[in-house]
Amino acid sequence: MKVLIIEDDPLHRSYLNEAVRAALPECDGVLEAENGNAGERLARDCKSAHVVMDLQMSERNGIEAARTIWKERPETRILFWSNYSDEAYVRGVSRIVPMGAVYGYVLKSASDDRLKLALRSIFIESQCVIDREVRGMQQKSLGNINGFTEAEYEILVDIALGLTDRAIAQRRNLSVRSVQNRLQQLYVKLGVYQPLGGQSDDGRFNLRARAVAVALLRKLLNHSALERAEADLTAWLARQPHN
Amino acid sequence: MKVLIIEDDPLHRSYLNEAVRAALPECDGVLEAENGNAGERLARDCKSAHVVMDLQMSERNGIEAARTIWKERPETRILFWSNYSDEAYVRGVSRIVPMGAVYGYVLKSASDDRLKLALRSIFIESQCVIDREVRGMQQKSLGNINGFTEAEYEILVDIALGLTDRAIAQRRNLSVRSVQNRLQQLYVKLGVYQPLGGQSDDGRFNLRARAVAVALLRKLLNHSALERAEADLTAWLARQPHN
DNA sequence: CAAGGCCTTGCGGGATCCCGCAGAAAAAAT
DNA sequence: ATTTTTTCTGCGGGATCCCGCAAGGCCTTG
Numbered sequence: 001m002k003v004l005i006i007e008d009d010p011l012h013r014s015y016l017n018e019a020v021r022a023a024l025p026e027c028d029g030v031l032e033a034e035n036g037n038a039g040e041r042l043a044r045d046c047k048s049a050h051v052v053m054d055l056q057m058s059e060r061n062g063i064e065a066a067r068t069i070w071k072e073r074p075e076t077r078i079l080f081w082s083n084y085s086d087e088a089y090v091r092g093v094s095r096i097v098p099m100g101a102v103y104g105y106v107l108k109s110a111s112d113d114r115l116k117l118a119l120r121s122i123f124i125e126s127q128c129v130i131d132r133e134v135r136g137m138q139q140k141s142l143g144n145i146n147g148f149t150e151a152e153y154e155i156l157v158d159i160a161l162g163l164t165d166r167a168i169a170q171r172r173n174l175s176v177r178s179v180q181n182r183l184q185q186l187y188v189k190l191g192v193y194q195p196l197g198g199q200s201d202d203g204r205f206n207l208r209a210r211a212v213a214v215a216l217l218r219k220l221l222n223h224s225a226l227e228r229a230e231a232d233l234t235a236w237l238a239r240q241p242h243n
Numbered sequence: 244m245k246v247l248i249i250e251d252d253p254l255h256r257s258y259l260n261e262a263v264r265a266a267l268p269e270c271d272g273v274l275e276a277e278n279g280n281a282g283e284r285l286a287r288d289c290k291s292a293h294v295v296m297d298l299q300m301s302e303r304n305g306i307e308a309a310r311t312i313w314k315e316r317p318e319t320r321i322l323f324w325s326n327y328s329d330e331a332y333v334r335g336v337s338r339i340v341p342m343g344a345v346y347g348y349v350l351k352s353a354s355d356d357r358l359k360l361a362l363r364s365i366f367i368e369s370q371c372v373i374d375r376e377v378r379g380m381q382q383k384s385l386g387n388i389n390g391f392t393e394a395e396y397e398i399l400v401d402i403a404l405g406l407t408d409r410a411i412a413q414r415r416n417l418s419v420r421s422v423q424n425r426l427q428q429l430y431v432k433l434g435v436y437q438p439l440g441g442q443s444d445d446g447r448f449n450l451r452a453r454a455v456a457v458a459l460l461r462k463l464l465n466h467s468a469l470e471r472a473e474a475d476l477t478a479w480l481a482r483q484p485h486n
Numbered sequence: 487c488a489a490g491g492c493c494t495t496g497c498g499g500g501a502t503c504c505c506g507c508a509g510a511a512a513a514a515a516t
Numbered sequence: 517a518t519t520t521t522t523t524c525t526g527c528g529g530g531a532t533c534c535c536g537c538a539a540g541g542c543c544t545t546g
Contacts, residue, residue, distance in 0.1 A: 009326075009351070011254050083252075108252070162435075162453025164446055165503070178524050184505065192405075203407055204480075206532075207504070209452055210405025216459075216469055223466075226459055237447075408533070418495050427535070449502080450534070 002029040002046055003123070006039035006053035006065060007081070012108070016052060016081065023116035024123060036060030043069045043076070050123045052079040055089050061224045063092045074098040079122050079129075080105045081115070086219040090137045091153070092228070104129040148220070152189065155182045157229045160212045160221055171236060183208070190214050245272040245289055246366070249282035249296035249308060250324070255351070259295060259324065266359035267366060279303030286312045286319070293366045295322040298332050304467040306335045317341040322365050322372075323348045324358070329462035333380045334396070335471070347372040391463070395432065398425045400472045403455045403464055414479060426451070433457050 003020050007013045017030055031046060033039035037060045043049060051069065055062035062080065069076055078101075080093060085107060097103055104122045106115060110131060118129040130138070140147060148156070158168045165183075169176045187193040192210050215221045246263050250256045260273055274289060276282035280303045286292060294312065298305035305323065312319055321344075323336060328350060340346055347365045349358060353374060361372040373381070383390060391399070401411045408426075412419045430436040435453050458464045 011258055015254055159449075159452055160456060162448045162450075162456040164449045167447040175525050177526065180504070181524075183503090187504090203531080204410040205405045206402075206407045206451065207405075208449065209402055209455065212452065212455060213403060213405040213469065213473070216466065217473060219466070223459065223462070226456065230456070230460060420495050420497090421493080423534070424494075426533090430534090446501080 001027050001123070002031060002049040003027050004031045004033065004039065004042055004046065004049040004051045004053075006033045006036065006051065006057070006062070008034050008054065008057040008059070010034075012054070019112070019115055020052065020119060023119040027123075036062060036065030039065050040068050044072060047073065050077045050079075052081055052119070055080055055082040055093070056084075056224060061227070063089070063096065063224065064228065066093070067096045070096060070098050070101065074101060077102045077122050077126075079103065079118060081108060083108045084219070085131070085134045085137050086222050087137055087140075088219060088222040088225040090134055092225060094138060102126050102128055105134045106131045107133060148189065151182055152186050153220075155179065156186055156211065156215055156221065157225070159183070159208050160215065160226060161229055161233055163233075183211075187211055244270050244366070245274060245292040246270050247274045247276065247282065247285055247289065247292040247294045247296075249276045249279065249294065249300070249305070251277050251297065251300040251302070253277075255297070262355070262358055263295065263362060266362040270366075279305060279308030282308050283311050287315060290316065293320045293322075295324055295362070298323055298325040298336075299327075299467060304470065306332070306339065306467065307471065309336070310339045313339060313341050313344065317344060320345045320365050320369075322346065322361060324351060326351045327462070328374070328377045328380050329465050330380055330383075331462060331465040331468040333377055335468060337381060345369050345371055348377045349374045350376060391432065394425055395429050396463075398422065399429055399454065399458055399464065400468070402426070402451050403458065403469060404472055404476055406476075426454075430454055 001024070003024065005013060005016050005020065007016060013032055013034070017032065020027065020030055031042050031049065033042050035057050039051070039053060040060075043051060051066075053062050053065065057065075062082070066078055066080070069078070080103070082089060082105070090105070093103075093105060102122055104118050106118045106129065110118075114131075121127045121129045154172065155168065158171070163171070165176050165179045168174070169179045172179070174182075184193070187207050190211050192205065192207055192214060212221070244267070246267065248256060248259050248263065250259060256275055256277070260275065263270065263273055274285050274292065276285050278300050282294070282296060283303075286294060294309075296305050296308065300308075305325070309321055309323070312321070323346070325332060325348070333348070336346075336348060345365055347361050349361045349372065353361075357374075364370045364372045397415065398411065401414070406414070408419050408422045411417070412422045415422070417425075427436070430450050433454050435448065435450055435457060455464070
């Protein structure tokens, strides 16, 4: 059994390395990569490795890397070890985890023991381990209460990218009006909507722009999510007959 | 001489501690704080300490903390030790550094020696040390070439917060039309403007929203800058007679 | 002093956004 | 199978945004 560590911070990398050796004495090899690209390559070469990785790396972010790794070998076990439990990250991860895959998500703020326990649980016991804080985020994100539909999230991303209603409609195969409906929904859920009567600070906010702002502040969106979305967008634009 | 370390990651904190002790043997005390608030408090107590701190901490971000520290004691020497050289950070820092203050900005990716050298330069030699990468960003940011005026940056923040033209005009004491002029300027500089004739992807983008998107992607804006701006905004709103 | 820049402001109009209203279509519940 | 609920869609209008045009103010340069 080999373990592949993908993490761009050298301090954290060596810490992880130590933790892995301590927690998994039966492991016979620890590989290290300092960004997503190198990680993917190593994962391809060493076809049986388990992976523990950071999200948020400069070159190629963790979610991207995890996606391609899982695409090539869905049974790979991955432990995500991240600083944050941003909803954007949590959502990004749960979106790409394959059916029945074993994975984990623990925060860097977790104790030494928790990390080691997670390593054993995932790689030996084949059991998923998700930090309670992350789990909470997941529930909030997927549950109906205060949670965002896939449709809502999608349109949020679209306006964050600066697309116009028409463009969104085109991209998502909807009528313009439907797009606007979803937008209204989104505004309500983000608490941005002005319920007509109560004109406290009237006309101060541009709803569309404000929605993006609060989404960012709430970490419903973050830089890497935006980057990913932007990449998708340009791909779609290229595929589009630009009249 | 004492040194105060403000850094939320325990690994990095202890690494810093070691580096400080090694680089500054004449220092007779190292204090640690794990977020901006605690850091400010300690800085207040220990009135002669030098500071080395991270930007981007969860509780209270580094720039905020640095600002209040410098406000209370402008001659404090601060070394910023950060993962990133986002334009937003660089700009945020250079905006708050007091006249003639000694400070530094080195990236976490820098070598051991560079860090120690920076520590000595700043705290012993009273000499500013700014990583070349950061320096480059600074030049780009402040120089006219591809750089943003204070006015432009200000309005960028305002639309990122979701304010309407009218609200911005009100806040900045301008006519609505002037706001729109500045916006146009901004659009040009961000490469978002559609020069009328060339209608390649016409009407696909909402300029206002798109401007925010590219600013985020370029890291001209980031989460902590937004948070700061949002705080300022709510303060202003509270002070406003909301008709 | 005049000439040329740069910033500000008003006007006006076309494009876009925001959204209530109400019917059609689809999905879910009974 | 029928009712109920949700979602999609068009219409219409008011508010906002985007921006060309042009007039006035301030500041530099010759």
